[in-house]
Amino acid sequence: MKITLTVWRQSGPNARGGFETHHVDDVSPDMSFLELFDILNEALIADGKEPIAFDHDCREGICGSCSMMINGRAHGPERGTATCQLHMRKFQDGAHITVEPWRAAAFPIIKDLCVDRTAFDRIIEAGGYISAPTGSAPDGNLILVPKAVSDTAMDAAACIGCGACVAACPNGAAQLFTAAKVQHLNLLPQGQPERWERVVNMVTEMERWFGSCTLHGECEVACPKDISIDFIALMNRDFIKAQFKQRRLTGQHA
Numbered sequence: 001m002k003i004t005l006t007v008w009r010q011s012g013p014n015a016r017g018g019f020e021t022h023h024v025d026d027v028s029p030d031m032s033f034l035e036l037f038d039i040l041n042e043a044l045i046a047d048g049k050e051p052i053a054f055d056h057d058c059r060e061g062i063c064g065s066c067s068m069m070i071n072g073r074a075h076g077p078e079r080g081t082a083t084c085q086l087h088m089r090k091f092q093d094g095a096h097i098t099v100e101p102w103r104a105a106a107f108p109i110i111k112d113l114c115v116d117r118t119a120f121d122r123i124i125e126a127g128g129y130i131s132a133p134t135g136s137a138p139d140g141n142l143i144l145v146p147k148a149v150s151d152t153a154m155d156a157a158a159c160i161g162c163g164a165c166v167a168a169c170p171n172g173a174a175q176l177f178t179a180a181k182v183q184h185l186n187l188l189p190q191g192q193p194e195r196w197e198r199v200v201n202m203v204t205e206m207e208r209w210f211g212s213c214t215l216h217g218e219c220e221v222a223c224p225k226d227i228s229i230d231f232i233a234l235m236n237r238d239f240i241k242a243q244f245k246q247r248r249l250t251g252q253h254a
Helices: 033-046 118-127 147-157 164-168 175-186 195-209 218-222 230-250
Strands: 003-009 018-024 096-100 109-111
Touching: 003 033, 018 033, 118 175, 118 195, 147 175, 164 175, 164 218, 175 195, 175 218, 175 230, 195 230
Parallel strands: 003 096
Antiparallel strands: 003 018
């Protein structure tokens, strides 16, 4: 296969960026999209040029770092697939592919296709955890969890924090990411003691960085783990309940 790549290049956060076009020959249909960039970068280095910076780590669809807009779609044309698991057989021979970094104000560009997703870390720090008491670890089966609950919690926990939902959202919202991180804990018995504080703190932190959700649904389509927007509804429900609980505790009235 022969592929033409038009790639966004930007030397730094404050530098002026622009597109560069490169031609890559002898592309195997079984090659992953990141392997295509490996070959291109080897050719650039051999020519004494600066390689294209892009994020990657596990290359198994787990770490969530392979963030690329491919022909205007987060992670590319195949639904439920991260960039690292996208294969070149999904493209036609001679295809012209445009690659950009995530399109989101909350994810400023570091260099080329690399963006800063620290805003996600701030949301997790606000409450995306269960406080563990000191002492020995309890038996794994000590707390019984209904199968329907555990299955739903696992569906939410599948989120890899890649940011595709934000990049695809017309509003640059992070409700799907935040909802997944809130609900995979709020659904479980172990998450109940901090349930209401968790949802308030994480939603409040989210609103500092990201736009508001208007349920366009692009986030669900772009998610490489097919996480449902139903979790946004569950998070909103918990957030509203938490507000009423807080008002009762403080003696506030409508």
